[in-house]
Amino acid sequence: DIQMTQSPSTLSASVGDTVSLTCRASQSIGNWLAWYQQKPGKAPKLLIFEASTLQGRVPSRFSGSGSGTEFTLTITSLQPDDFAIYYCQQCYSTKWTFGQGTKVEI
Amino acid sequence: EVQLVESGGGLVQPGKSLRLSCVASGFSLISYRMNWVRQAPGKGLEWVASISDSGHTIYYADSVEGRFTISRDNAESSVYLLVSSLRDDDTALYYCARDTLRGGALDFWGQGTLVTVSS
Numbered sequence: 001d002i003q004m005t006q007s008p009s010t011l012s013a014s015v016g017d018t019v020s021l022t023c024r025a026s027q028s029i030g031n032w033l034a035w036y037q038q039k040p041g042k043a044p045k046l047l048i049f050e051a052s053t054l055q056g057r058v059p060s061r062f063s064g065s066g067s068g069t070e071f072t073l074t075i076t077s078l079q080p081d082d083f084a085i086y087y088c089q090q091c092y093s094t095k096w097t098f099g100q101g102t103k104v105e106i
Numbered sequence: 107e108v109q110l111v112e113s114g115g116g117l118v119q120p121g122k123s124l125r126l127s128c129v130a131s132g133f134s135l136i137s138y139r140m141n142w143v144r145q146a147p148g149k150g151l152e153w154v155a156s157i158s159d160s161g162h163t164i165y166y167a168d169s170v171e172g173r174f175t176i177s178r179d180n181a182e183s184s185v186y187l188l189v190s191s192l193r194d195d196d197t198a199l200y201y202c203a204r205d206t207l208r209g210g211a212l213d214f215w216g217q218g219t220l221v222t223v224s225s
Contacts, residue, residue: 034210095153095165
């Protein structure tokens with residue numbers, strides 16, 4: 001199975017900061033990567049698919065980049081609503097896998 | 107409005123079975139691949155299974171293969187997950203999630219149904 005590793009596990013930031021979250025795959029997955037945001041007690045929300053395509057109605061302060069084995073989710077000018085856990089997910093293989101998550105906290 | 111509503115969870119003893127259901131509305135289920143994803147209490151997300159739009163192509167995570175069975179009834183706008191030979195580590199919130207039309211990401215999720223395995 002393809003393993004997905006996210007770093008850091010926790011990121012402390014302030015409103016207005018620009019933050020970058022990293023996701024690494026154990027083998028090349030092309031651009032078959034998605035990013036999700038999850039808040040406590042809620043289902044995950046799709047932010048980005050195919051590594052860099054913004055899902056509809058997702059604010060443009062979210063952006064994704066990368067290909068192959070290394071990917072980045074960047075949040076520009078962090079807003080109070082952005083404090084959450086972020087997961088990456090590969091859909092290159094038939095058995096999808098998620099990273100363990102990065103918690104963005106104040 | 108797209109909606110996915112899961113049901114069927116509950117408290118179950120180890121070794122027993124449950125059938126989870128997901129009713130879809132607001133879109134044509136027959137056009138979409140569907141998935142189940144679970145989340146153990148306080149833990150991350152784990153993809154469990156997927157089923158193609160026709161139901162002919164099915165994949166499972168290694169952790170559940172041979173114990174869980176995904177199925178669908180497009181006429182009833184429903185997707186199912188039969189969870190069998192349950193173990194303590196199957197305790198989780200089980201989400202039903204829709205694949206995008208292009209494939210490769212989950213664009214709509216239900217609110218989940220909780221399965222608790224305990225004697």
